[in-house]
Amino acid sequence: MSTDIFEAGLGKSAANYTALTPLSFIERAASVYPRRLAVIHGEIRRTWQDTYARARRLASALAARGIGAGDTVAVMLPNTPAMVEAHFGIPMLGAVLNTLNTRLDAATLAFMLNHGEAKALLVDREFSEVMRAVLPAVERPIFVVDVDDPLYTGPGERIGEIEYEALLASGDPNYAWQPPQDEWDAISLNYTSGTTGNPKGVVYHHRGAYTAAISNILEWDMPKHAVYLWTLPMFHCNGWTFPWAIAARAGVNVCLRKVDAKAIFDLIRSERVTHYCGAPIVHNLLVNAPDELKAGIEHRVHAMVAGAAPPAALIESLERLGFELTHVYGLTEVYGPASVCPQQQEWSSLDIGERARLNARQGVRYHLQDGCAVLDPDTMTPVPADGETIGEIMFRGNITMKGYLKNATATEEAFRGGWFHTGDLGVAYPDGYVRIKDRSKDIIISGGENISSIEIEDVLYRHPAVMAAAVVAKPDPRWGETPCAFVELKNGATATAADLIAHCKLHLAGFKVPRAIEFLELPKTSTGKIQKFELRKLAKSVAAIDV
The missing domain is CATH 3.30.300.30 (ANL, C-terminal domain)
Incomplete structure (x- = not known):
């Protein structure tokens, strides 16, 4: 039978096809749960209706100043409400969000602004001094907006043309933004250190951001209205796409300007935080905090760790706190985590040392990632799943970058053979899990x-x-x-x-x-x-x- 019968008169239309974009998550959250809490920041309490309106105001105000589709808007912000809003308001224009690492030096930041061709910059007053040193090196006109967060009381002058709240006041809360025509359109730009001095610009697309966010929800079984504490920097891989994931669940963004053990435990108790992410240093900070800071947490908290494998002592200490740890693995090029080490039921009967050994593995592919495998980089064939034969860990699928900005050679090399080459050397086990053994990129x-x-x-x-x-x-x-x-x-x-x-x-x-x-x-x-x-x-x- 000819397959043509399944094509004739059965084309795509507005009725049966739309481009995937995580911007749809905030629209739905504001429509279905308009009065549900979306953002907590000190005394600030904003609903999803409020947050959606503010994101639309941001898009409208930037559009009025000549920012449009394909333009880069950089932000130098800590984990504040403005950072949450930027993840929606900037892409609503068709513009590309470039979250800058707030720990970087002026020369590196200047390179990023020039390489990414940023047309606008949102900067928190805490970072105005370093950005003042950066701006003279920017090679094109750039519209600078000060974000004067009420919770920041330290030094720093305003250096922009307008303050963020005044900018939003000039925007339209009912701005009629349009989703991307093509889900392959860029949504964000994230710079990563490579094996050369200058960082590489990793370009994300709307489809990848959407599927990564949904996968995070699935891997964590994240419930509706989850309360998420921002211990992970939102500048890092767009917070592993959790700004979009939280909107999909109509959850709560509990903002945190700075990682501090007392502040974290206070917020976990007062706001009944259910989820948080971080590098091992964050989890170590919490388990090694004084006992009086940990007291009084009586609900289950879900923690996610990436980077170095969690040692047995860390897993045991978190379990005593009532925290359940999920180990994930990824890189900037795959939107942060793209594999997870799901715990099997039979592991619960094992001693803590053996459970830690199993949990230390980088695991299996995310739900909506097509593949995670250990391959021989020369032959591009799988290595034996014996836990011993070394190969290179590779990914492919929707949760993979478009490529490196202005670097076709590096992009082609990274995607050689139809897989993304992580540069991480690892092994595969009989149960399908993978584990890193060494890093080939130094x-x-x-x-x-x-x-x-x-x-x-x-x-x-x-x-x-x-x-x-x-x-x-x-x-x-x-x-x-x-x-x-x-x-x-x-x-x-x-x-x-x-x-x-x-x-x-x-x-x-x-x-x-x-x-x-x-x-x-x-x-x-x-x-x-x-x-x-x-x-x-x-x-x-x-x-x-x-x-």
Whole structure:
């Protein structure tokens, strides 16, 4: 039978097809649950109806100032209501949201604004000083908006043309925004550290943001009206797409400007927080907090951790608190987490050590991701599922970036063979779960942030006394990993660890500065290549420096 009968007269139309976009989530939340709480920030309590109107005002006001489809709007914001609104109001224009890492230095931020061709910038007053240093280096006119959060009482001057609330007041709460014509349209731009000094611009599409958000809900069995605490920075992979996921569940965004154990426990109790995410450092902060801060939490809290595998002690401590931990894995290129380690019923009878070993794996693909596999990068065939044979962890499917902005070569290489190459080396187990064994990209993951070892090495090489330098990850009980530098000095030259630390601080964001420096003749191959695998062994015994 010809398949043509299933095509004739059965085309797409407005009645049977619309582009997937997470913007539909806020429209539905405001329509179905207009009076349900959407945002908590200090004394601020806003409903979904309020939040939707404010997002539309933002879109309207930016449109009136010439921002439109395909334009980049950057934001330098902590986890505040304005950041939640930006995830909806900016894409409503067809514009692209670029969330800037608030921990970065001026030079890196300037590169991002220029590379992404930002036409507008929203900046919280806390970061006005660094952004004041950035703006002279921006190569095109940029419309700057100050966000003067009432909960911020520290230093910082307004540097923009208008304050955020005044901007919103000029907008239309009934602005008739349009969903994207094509779900492949860009929704956001996120920069990630790679193996070169300049970060790469990862472009997300509406379909990916939609499917990633839905997958987060499914992996966590996130209920309607969940109360989500923003311990994870929204600038990091768009908060792993949770701004959109919370809207889909008509949940509550409990905003948090800064990670602080007392503030977190107070909010968990007072707002009955049900869910939060974070790097291992956040969870370690909570389990190691004084007992008096932890008292009085009588409801179940669901925690999600990504990055370094959770050790047995962390899992056990969270269980004593009544927190249930879910381990996920991913990268910026796959919208944050795109695989999860679902716990099997039979694991509950195992001792804590064995459960921790099983939970430490990176797991299986997300519901709406097409594949997560360990492949031989040369043959692109699966490695044996024996828990021993090393291959490269790869993803493919909807929860994968469009590609790298203005970098077709890197995009083509990343997607070679029809899979996204993570650069992470791992193994597959008989039960289908995967686990990382090493990172082929030499990326250091510190406190959930990616740090390029080559970027640090480039800075060290600028010091006049340095002959050669190599940076590797050093295990750290608080941050997961921190940069450890091994330095070979020029003949006759002198420099101390303090000298090099001071030099690095001049050129790097604080979290990228090495916390350990060791002087030695670097081990090299016969061709002169530095043997980093030898240095990784040494890093485990090198003392950290208080920087």
